[in-house]
Amino acid sequence: MESAVERAMDVFWSRGYHATALPDLLRATKLSRGSLYAAFGDKHSLFLLALDRYIAIALTRMDIELDPRREPIDGLRAYLAGYVDRNSGANGRRGCLLVATAMELAGRDAEIDRRIGSFFKAMEARVAGALSRAEAAGKLADGVEPSSAARILVCFVEGLRVVGKTAPTRIISQATVDAFLDRFIG
Amino acid sequence: MESAVERAMDVFWSRGYHATALPDLLRATKLSRGSLYAAFGDKHSLFLLALDRYIAIALTRMDIELDPRREPIDGLRAYLAGYVDRNSGANGRRGCLLVATAMELAGRDAEIDRRIGSFFKAMEARVAGALSRAEAAGKLADGVEPSSAARILVCFVEGLRVVGKTAPTRIISQATVDAFLDRFIG
DNA sequence: GAAATTAAAGACCATTCGGTCTATATATCG
DNA sequence: CGATATATAGACCGAATGGTCTTTAATTTC
Numbered sequence: 131m132e133s134a135v136e137r138a139m140d141v142f143w144s145r146g147y148h149a150t151a152l153p154d155l156l157r158a159t160k161l162s163r164g165s166l167y168a169a170f171g172d173k174h175s176l177f178l179l180a181l182d183r184y185i186a187i188a189l190t191r192m193d194i195e196l197d198p199r200r201e202p203i204d205g206l207r208a209y210l211a212g213y214v215d216r217n218s219g220a221n222g223r224r225g226c227l228l229v230a231t232a233m234e235l236a237g238r239d240a241e242i243d244r245r246i247g248s249f250f251k252a253m254e255a256r257v258a259g260a261l262s263r264a265e266a267a268g269k270l271a272d273g274v275e276p277s278s279a280a281r282i283l284v285c286f287v288e289g290l291r292v293v294g295k296t297a298p299t300r301i302i303s304q305a306t307v308d309a310f311l312d313r314f315i316g
Numbered sequence: 317m318e319s320a321v322e323r324a325m326d327v328f329w330s331r332g333y334h335a336t337a338l339p340d341l342l343r344a345t346k347l348s349r350g351s352l353y354a355a356f357g358d359k360h361s362l363f364l365l366a367l368d369r370y371i372a373i374a375l376t377r378m379d380i381e382l383d384p385r386r387e388p389i390d391g392l393r394a395y396l397a398g399y400v401d402r403n404s405g406a407n408g409r410r411g412c413l414l415v416a417t418a419m420e421l422a423g424r425d426a427e428i429d430r431r432i433g434s435f436f437k438a439m440e441a442r443v444a445g446a447l448s449r450a451e452a453a454g455k456l457a458d459g460v461e462p463s464s465a466a467r468i469l470v471c472f473v474e475g476l477r478v479v480g481k482t483a484p485t486r487i488i489s490q491a492t493v494d495a496f497l498d499r500f501i502g
Numbered sequence: 503g504a505a506a507t508t509a510a511a512g513a514c515c516a517t518t519c520g521g522t523c524t525a526t527a528t529a530t531c532g
Numbered sequence: 533c534g535a536t537a538t539a540t541a542g543a544c545c546g547a548a549t550g551g552t553c554t555t556t557a558a559t560t561t562c
Binding site for chain 2 (some may be wrong): 136290
Binding site (some may be wrong): 161162163164165168 | 538539540541542
């Protein structure tokens with residue numbers, strides 16, 4: 131059973147924070163106004179819970195894809211393949227709740243800032259870990275330094291999400307990701 | 317003299333479309349309600365004009381930075397240096413109107429879709445041109461193909477804008493951009 | 503200087519916003 | 533069963549939304 135927070139997350143994800151009205155949330159959660167406010171306080175608190183859920187899902191997925199017991203290059207490939215998937219067709223057009231929230235609310239809401247900032251740090255750390263292991267195994271191209279390459283990769287995938295909003299073409303995303311990886315693995 | 321459209325652009329840029337209320341626009345443009353509606357029709361039309369202005373400014377800047385008469389690598393460095401600048405401190409926290417609009421409105425507004433899509437195409441074409449000239453001059457790293465590298469670069473800089481919303485650190489942006497370029501130029 | 507045009511100020515409109523509250527129905531449980 | 537807790541539907545609230553319209557002031561043009 132999908133939780134009310136997850137259903138709310140879906141709505142915020144599709145429409146953004148400001149464009150999501152209470153009736154949208156009521157419809158999606160199948161809760162009455164009273165119940166929703168009793169359970170979550172207000173729209174902003176519910177949004178924070180939805181964002182936390184989104185982040186938890188993303189980090190869990192990364193922990194699987196970039197598991198240290200796995201071949202690091204395979205992990206990175208799987209990780210990027212996930213982005214290609216989420217960037218194609220309807221998924222791509224829907225975009226990414228984190229990127230949308232960063233652009234819509236960051237800088238004006240301290241709670242949001244903390245969450246977005248720490249997510250990107252966590253993401254970068256996981257990628258840097260995988261790249262370090264790849265380097266130790268001699269799989270990285272000459273001159274690639276794991277920590278700066280991780281920053282580049284994070285920017286690259288988040289940028290993919292932006293461009294994918296209007297051009298969610300799987301074949302191009304795939305080719306772009308492949309070409310990107312070619313520059314970093316030897 | 318700054319135009320009313322540019323002043324409106326500033327507001328939309330700082331707050332986003334939905335979070336910008338009419339009084340914000342009146343204050344910024346110093347127009348009365350009646351005059352604003354007489355001149356621009358409605359909020360949405362004004363937003364489109366503001367977005368067009370933003371795009372025109374961005375493309376003009378790119379045309380200067382990536383001018384074919386210039387050394388292509390220098391041009392690309394200047395182009396990326398501009399991103400470092402716009403990504404640092406208050407500029408970074410303010411973000412990019414195009415990225416914010418892509419995330420907030422693309423997929424739900426055909427006029428917006430067209431503009432965002434064609435902007436990214438135009439941007440990619442200019443970068444691809446500069447990379448082709450660099451390749452012809454033998455300045456690109458082995459195995460770098462201009463058109464796919466251009467797609468990667470566009471994603472990278474747009475991703476920079478996203479991450480820069482919560483971590484607008486000049487030194488890191490600069491280092492990341494430098495490391496990025498190192499992978500592509502020989 | 504008078505007439506005509508333009509713009510400003512802000513009252514006004516219906517609608518919608520996020521949020522509260524009450525009354526009714528539905529379970530739960532002894 | 534009856535009593536109690538829980539969730540529902542939806543009326544209701546003040547404030548704010550985008551947008552219109554009228555009245556007044558300023559400017560232009562003859």
